[in-house]
Amino acid sequence: MSPSSVARNRTPSPPVARLRALRSVELRTPSFTEAADFYQEVWGLETVESERGTAAWLRGTGAEHHALQLTRADRVGLGRISFAVGTPAEVDEAARRLLARGITPVAGPGPLDQVGGGYGLRFTDPEHRLIELSAEVHAVAPRGTDGAVPVGVTHAVLNTADIDASVAFYVDVLGLRVSDWSEHQMAFLRCNADHHCIAFNQAEWASLNHVAYEMSSVDHFMRGLGRLRHHGIVPQWGPGRHGPGNNTFSYFTDPSGLVCEYTSEVAQIVEDAWIARVWRRVPELSDLWGTAGPPSKEIRCHMAGAPDPGPLSRHEKAEVQA
Secondary structure, three states, X not given: OOHHHHHHHOOOOOOOOOOOEEEEEEXXXXXXXXXXXXXXXXXXXXXXXXXXXXXXXXXXXXXXXXXXXXXXXXXXXXXXXXXXXXXXXXXXXXXXXXXXXXXXOOEEEEEXXXXXXXXXXXXXXXXXXXXXXXXXXXXXXXXXXXXXXXXXXXXXEEEEOOHHHHHHHHHHOOOOEEEEEEOOOEEEXXXXXXXXXXXXXXXXXXXXXXXXEEXXXXXXXXXXXXXXXXXXXXXXXXEEEOOOOOOEEEEEEOOOOOEEXXXXXXXXXXXXXXXXXXXXXXXXXXXXXXXXXXXXXXXXXXXXXXXXXXXXXXXXXXXHHO
């Protein structure tokens, strides 16, 4: 049997873990104080803990210890993306499966020395994003849901220089499933019933496109926009309703220039019945309501961001040491 025949007949390696949900996102920013004030006083998150003007952990109304970590840094960028898994044993098994694929964790598996605790590991993807898998993160007391504030983080859109390679990695290694494509420009990936927790956007470089926060209903979504307007902040794109995912959207920029989104009513996937489709990139499918108009040049620029070498790059390490 030839080597190529062996490769074709080899049983594919299983994903390293079963991801339950997108747990949290870390953002790095030189505008730390302004960003922390914005996400608490304006955006509607609640500070769980803070650390001497260098880091803050903020929660929504959901059960996660925090949805957002803000970290002071010399440049704007994405810190880490944290996914929930079921048990510490699953974290240990994920470490073994990563090593079998030639991927060495940069931390763990083991207890996480961080606010919120937990047991987990961290590794980098091919474009140097830092991924965390964690279990047994500290619980938080219930928070009222009447206010027009986010439940938590629901998805992150990532710019990538190679959309096919990025999708393949997150499907093969992390076990995400492709829900839909927007032509060959965007891919929407899920880990649970929500239509997407990660989406990739083909771009010139790797960077963060935006982070989306779930509002528990369209009413909460619209009242949240009203609260922002009270603070003198209006959407830079939206409100509207996307075709892929069927979710409402309204996009803003935070004091760091990073894009944040209020969204609600994301499509729910019935796993055995869903068939992924390729959406055309036309205005009537980008916004089913027809209320948002095209995204402005300004918001497109913010979504593109700047090339992000990742939080573990030599440049970032040098900045931390300095």
